Amino acid sequence: MGEDFELERVVKAIKELVSLFKIERMVYLAITIVSVLVLIAAAISLIEKSESQENTIEIMGLFTSTGGIAYTTGRLLKMWSEAMQLIKKVIGDNE
Secondary structure, eight states, rough: HHHHHHHHHHHHHHHHHHHTTHHHHHHHHHHHHHHHHHHHHHHOOOOOOTTOOOHHHHHHHOOOOOOOHHHHHHHHHHHHHHHHHHHHHHHHHHH
């Protein structure tokens, strides 16, 4: 019975954390989607203009979008890592 109660508390804590970070997750998801679209568009543009030497804008688009994807993914992973550490702390305090 005690383990069930503890599990319910952990699940409740996870739900609260997920709802707390909902806006932040949506912003990071939107940035990631835009970055992926820019990455694809820049790659297609580079392929189409392969004989031209003026590819500066396309190359900047590749670096910018991959940087955006890396940053947002890192922030999401950091957010989930902190959430899991908090949950571990709560579980550890109750043992």
